[in-house]
Amino acid sequence: TEVLLACCPADYSASAIARAVEDCDAQLLSLAVTGMRDHRGFPVVALKVNVADADGVARSLSRYGYEPFFTGSRPDSALRHRAQERANELIHYLEL
Numbered sequence: 001t002e003v004l005l006a007c008c009p010a011d012y013s014a015s016a017i018a019r020a021v022e023d024c025d026a027q028l029l030s031l032a033v034t035g036m037r038d039h040r041g042f043p044v045v046a047l048k049v050n051v052a053d054a055d056g057v058a059r060s061l062s063r064y065g066y067e068p069f070f071t072g073s074r075p076d077s078a079l080r081h082r083a084q085e086r087a088n089e090l091i092h093y094l095e096l
């Protein structure tokens with residue numbers, strides 16, 4: 001899952017960001033300062049974390065004073081396929 005956050009350059013700390021991610025039992029897979037800027041001109045930091053839903057990570061980052069503005073993940077075809085199989089199994093049982 002990817003998270004984008006805006007950060008004042010004076011408040012940027014990779015270790016604090018990693019701690020905020022790890023506080024909600026997630027692993028920080030990558031961290032990069034991008035060339036993008038938010039509406040105030042603050043740099044945008046891109047994170048990749050190992051959770052399916054990054055809402056908890058975003059809340060933790062907010063508690064640490066960072067401003068996450070995007071969380072999302074790319075659809076995984078294997079996960080989608082497994083979810084479809086489970087839905088089909090449920091429908092099969094309901095039809096019995």
